[in-house]
Amino acid sequence: MPRFHCPVALQAGQHLSLPANAARHVQVLRMQPGQSITLFNGEGGEWDATITRIGRSEVEALIGAHHATDREPMRAVHLAVGMPANDRMDWLVEKATELGVASVQPLHTAHGVLRLSGERAAKKQAHWQSVAVAACEQCGGNRVPWIHPVRDLAEWLPAPGSEQDRLAGRVRCVLSLAPGAGTLSGALSVEAPATSVTFLSGPEGGLNASEDALARSNGFLPVSLGQRVLRAETASLVALVMALS
Structure with a gap:
């Protein structure tokens, strides 16, 4: 599933306009409303999300469940x-x-x-x-x-x-x-x-x-x-x- 960095506060149920870099990446991949993506903000874990709207320069998504996934080294x-x-x-x-x-x-x-x-x-x-x-x-x-x-x-x-x-x-x-x-x-x-x-x-x-x-x-x-x-x-x-x- 495509993953995008979204350096803002995220929470389940939130409707969010993706940052410009993430939105541009979604458009480059020719994704469509209804498709699932993964978001992470760098503070730990990741979120399920669903694209709800794609405009000329903006992309909106509905934030789903958070997963406390940790893939970082112990040291x-x-x-x-x-x-x-x-x-x-x-x-x-x-x-x-x-x-x-x-x-x-x-x-x-x-x-x-x-x-x-x-x-x-x-x-x-x-x-x-x-x-x-x-x-x-x-x-x-x-x-x-x-x-x-x-x-x-x-x-x-x-x-x-x-x-x-x-x-x-x-x-x-x-x-x-x-x-x-x-x-x-x-x-x-x-x-x-x-x-x-x-x-x-x-x-x-x-x-x-x-x-x-x-x-x-x-x-x-x-x-x-x-x-x-x-x-x-x-x-x-x-x-x-x-x-x-």
Whole structure:
């Protein structure tokens, strides 16, 4: 059954005009009044709905039963990535959403080719957010990952993890090519199973030595994904899959 993101309050018995993106999608699919669809608003679960009217630019639906369906991973995994160039960031956001990422933080780093600011950065963020929405509609996810505004790495780096963070199972890792980097499995098994993981990774060319050292000084554990050097977008997704396994 077709699924549509509808980021408004939903309740059974409600007559609703679908948001513009969802309405346009219904029309592209050439759906007709009386057909059933599924709606989700990102706050958990999904609703049955029936199309009641299709106009030139609007679509109305009757909201049916709510189902508390949860297809989210048990562990929240966040990606902070030095933005890869061209359409690779789109691909990363799409695939990370399908796999169950909780959020994505695009970053400016020293080796990054893509530089965004002002209106262009805001448009890119909105575009990536729409990519995440479309991926959720396709894969069955009911919580859309948040794509954060673009930031500089040094500005974004959070403060060093506290003892409370560690006891709560929150782990932060930097994907590192430097000698001595540990294994991901080792980082995730420190003291107690991690319930929340943040991965920091670089763009093409990776993080430079200063950025790697800065991440470590801010509480990030250096981890390696193996002996092969992976593409920027591949490395983030491999770490995501390993953390969710």
